Amino acid sequence: MFRTHTRSPRQSRNTGRRSPLATTALIAVGLLFTGGAYAAFSTTTASAETSHAASAGTVEEGKKLFQANCASCHGLALQGTDDGPSLIGVGSASVDFQVGTGRMPLQAQGPQAPVKPVQFTDEQVRALAEYVATTGPGPSIPDESLLQADGDAANGAELFRVNCAMCHNVAGAGGALTEGKYAPALTGVEPVHIYEAMVTGPQNMPVFNDANLSPEDKRDIITALKFTQENSTVGGHALGSLGPVAEGLFIWIFGLGAIVALTVWITARSN
Template identity: 70%
Template sequence: MSNATKRKNRAGRRSPLATVALLAIGLLSTGGAYALISGGTAEAQSDINSQQMIDEGEKLFSANCASCHGLNLEGSESGPSLIGVGAASVDFQVGTGRMPLAQQGPQGEEKPEQFTDEQTKALAAYVASLGPGPGLPDPRYLDGEGDAANGSELFRINCAMCHNVAGAGGALTEGKYAPAIDATPAHIYEAMVIGPQNMPVFNDANLSPEDKRDIITYLEFNRESPSPGGYVLGSLGPVAEGLFAWFFGLGAIVAIAVWLTAKSN
C-alpha cells in the first residue's frame, strides 16, 4: 500500500475522542430536553421533599401551630387535624395570611402573611410529610396562557354564584362571605383543589388541570382589562349601580331643580 493511500485511510478514520464527544453531546441534549419537559412539577416539589425543609417546618409548626393543631397534627378543640390536608392547603392558608387566625370567627380572613415564602413552604413540607394530600400546583397551569373564553364560561357555571361574575366576592349566610379574588395564580389553583372554608372542592374529575388553568387565565384577563363603562362601582352588579343612580343621579336632578326654582324666584 502506497504512502498516499495510508495517509488517506488515516485521515478518514474517526478518532476515539470524537465518539466520546458525540456520546456526551447526546446525553446532555437528552437530559436537557427531559429537564425542560418534566421540570415543572419537579421544581415545585423538590424543596418540599427535602429533609432539611421538613425539619425546618417541624420547628416552625411546633412554635406557631401546635397549640391549636396538636404536636402531631392530630387537632384539638381549638383547631382541626391537619393529617392529610397536603402541602397545597398549608401554602394557601398560610400564604394568604388566613393562618394563624387573628381571632375566632365565622371564617378566617385574608390578611398580611406572617411567614416568608420559604417558611410557608417549610410548613407545607412538614405537614405533607405526615400524610398524603394535594401537593403544590404544577407551574405550567399557572402561566395565564390558557383559554380565557372557556375559563369565563367555567367560572360563570361553577363560581359566579358566590364570587360574582367579575370575581368581586359576595355575602353568604351566618356572617360568612365569598372573598374577592385578587390572589396569586398558585393560591387560586390551590383553593379550587382544597376547597377552603365554605368553598367546595373542585378535584380533577370536576375541573381538569387545564380547566383550572383556563379559569385562572380568565381571572387574570378580567383583572387587567379596563372597564368600558367607566368606574366599576366594585363590580357588584345592577344593585350597586341602581343605588348609585338613585342617590347621586336623582339627587343631582333634585338639586338642579331646586337651584333653578330659587333662581327664578
C-alpha cells in the same frame, strides 16, 4: 411633675381660652407616637423572624415551626383539637394557601379567617407545607406551568360562571354568605393561591378536585380571571363590580341628587 401639671391650666387661663386646635394637635401627636411605636415594634419582630428563617427549608424546620406556631390549635400530631381541624392529609397546597395568604395563623376564632399580612417568609411557608405533606397524601402545590394565565379564557370564563360566580360574583368581586361568612374578592389574588383554593376547598369553599375541574380547566379559570382584571371595563367605571345594588345606590344618590338640585335651581327665584 405635679407642679407643672397644676401650673399649666393657670398659664392657659392667663393667656385666655385654649385654642380649639390644641386638642386636635394633642390627639394627632398622641396617635402618631402610638402608631410609630407600634410600627417600629412590629418591624422588629418581623425582622427577627426573617433572620430566624434564614436556614429554613427542611421538613425538620417545618416541624419546629409547626410546633411553635400551629400546634396549639391543630395538635402536636396534626390530629386537630376543639379549636382547629386535623391537618392529616390536607396536603402542601392547603398549607401554602392558608399560610401564604396570611389566613393562618388565625387571628381569632370567628366565622371566617380573613386575609392578613403574611406572618412567615416564603421559605418558612414551604418548610411548613413540606412538613404537613409528609403526614399524609394530599394535593400538592401546583406546577408553575399551570399558573401562567395563558390558557383558554373563554372556556375558563364559562367554567367560572357555572362553578364559581354564584359565590365569588361574576366579575370575581366576592360576595356574602351566611352568618358572617363571605366569598372573598378574587382581584389581585396570586394564581397559585387561586389554584390551591380550588383544589383544597379552604374553609367553607367546596373542593373542586381534578376529576371535576381538570388542571387545564383550572388554568383556564385563572386565565379568565386575569383577563377580566387586566382589561378595562367597556361600559365605563365598574363601581366595584358589586352588581345592581352598588349601581342602583350610585344612581339614586348622584343621579336623583342632580335632578333634585336642578329642580331646586329652576324653581328658585333669581336674585
